[in-house]
Amino acid sequence: MVTVKNTQAGPRGINTVAGPVSVDPGATVDVKLSKAEFRSAERTGWFDLDGDAEPDEGEKAPAADVPADDGLEDQTIAQLTELASAEAIDLGDAKLKADIVAAIRTARSTAPEKEA
Structure with a gap:
């Protein structure tokens, strides 16, 4: 989610993941921006931007910061699926081993x- 503040004297538009949004002068909105749109909004100089952009289409979210020696x-895949089930982890639509491992680590x- 990115907090966007229009720093200009007139209304400005910004392209969000959900579609275009108009931002009045001095107004602030919380929106989801792709990384490409975030960079584009930065280049205009029209906005103060605070927050993290969504991964661009086709880009995977960063892996969780978990030791690789787990x-x-x-x-x-069968063992991982069983492990996820035992730990009540929702794998969503993960079918590839790398995606299942990432889902478990996340x-x-x-x-x-858990308390000892």
Whole structure:
């Protein structure tokens, strides 16, 4: 999500993931921008931008910051799917091994800490 503030004297438009949005002078809106549109908005000089852009189409989200020695790479797709099920991890539409591993690592990195 990106917070966009129009710093110009007149209304300006910005292309968001959901479509064009008009921003009145001095107004602030929270929108989803692709990385390409974020860069384009920066180049105009019309806006103050704060936040992170969405991955561009076809670009994968960055992998979770999890150590690679978790053993997931050594498991088969069937084993990974069973592990995800046992840990109640939603794999969404992940079918490739790399996508399943990424989904498990992401879920583990965002899960609340368990007490010992």
